[in-house]
């Protein structure tokens with residue numbers, strides 16, 4: 238007869254998860270220490286890690302927690318719209334936290350756990366624990382020098398977790414090779430210098446941060462000249478990794494991509510109306526708020542500045558009169574550089 242751990246893992250596989258393991262909550266006791274080490278490497282980013290500090294004391298909020306179920310779902314299988322390749326981070330393009338099918342899988346998993354009589358808690362959008370640490374302890378894979386979590390599918394996986402009130406343990410099988418000796422391709426590939434050495438990344442200078450919930454003042458951010466082709470997110474340190482070679486296979490259609498992706502060209506973002514953004518784009522790219530279309534437009538202007546073409550001129554000129562001061566400032570900066 239199957240153990241409850243085995244039944245949970247079988248259910249996860251049946252729902253399409255690539256990996257599923259379970260660790261006692263005590264296995265995460267060193268999270269606080271590891272976080273502190275990370276902060277010591279980049280002390281100026283301490284504020285950024287404020288929320289994660291809370292993960293270290295999750296048992297205070299959920300005193301009934303005895304174990305954590307952690308799963309990995311592969312997203313490196315979706316067809317990427319050609320015009321968005323290299324401009325929008327793939328984790329944001331194919332975000333299973335907002336895609337109905339996968340959300341249903343999360344809900345189905347949670348319902349199953351409750352049917353088994355477990356008390357559970359989860360926050361699939363923003364997490365409740367150190368997911369990568371939990372996944373590593375549960376044997377799902379390894380954390381590489383670029384700080385991303387890898388399974389046999391490379392780093393193109395998303396982690397989810399549930400806290401439970403039952404003592405359980407099930408360690409997955411994973412036999413991944415460590416990073417090749419001397420490899421530093423991810424560090425070399427980082428356009429902003431954010432990934433400065435192995436396992437050392439300053440979140441505040443990461444393009445993924447600066448083009449999403451950070452970077453509120455890009456016209457005065459010297460690093461934005463290093464953003465290259467990226468508009469929202471950045472995959473450079475994952476794309477450059479040999480352990481990701483051949484791991485993305487464009488075999489599946491992600492739901493509704495054809496409906497929203499044509500609207501994310503630089504030109505269409507500059508002409509986007511607030512209500513369209515709020516209804517169609519923001520719910521999907523939720524790291525920017527409903528009132529932050531302006532931030533997308535600053536990102537696009539930054540892209541236009543770094544990849545200037547004459548055809549961008551009308552959009553830049555119009556943006557000089559935009560009602561948002563940061564959009565105006567970025568557009569006027571380009572005008573000064575190009576047309577003064």
Ligand code: SF4
Nearest residue numbers: 427443444471473474
């Ligand atoms: S996501 Fe981009 S900017 Fe951030 S560490 Fe990786 S390569 Fe550097």
Ligand code: SF4
Nearest residue numbers: 381383416420423478
């Ligand atoms: S690029 Fe090399 S060092 Fe960096 S994560 Fe990949 S294998 Fe490891």
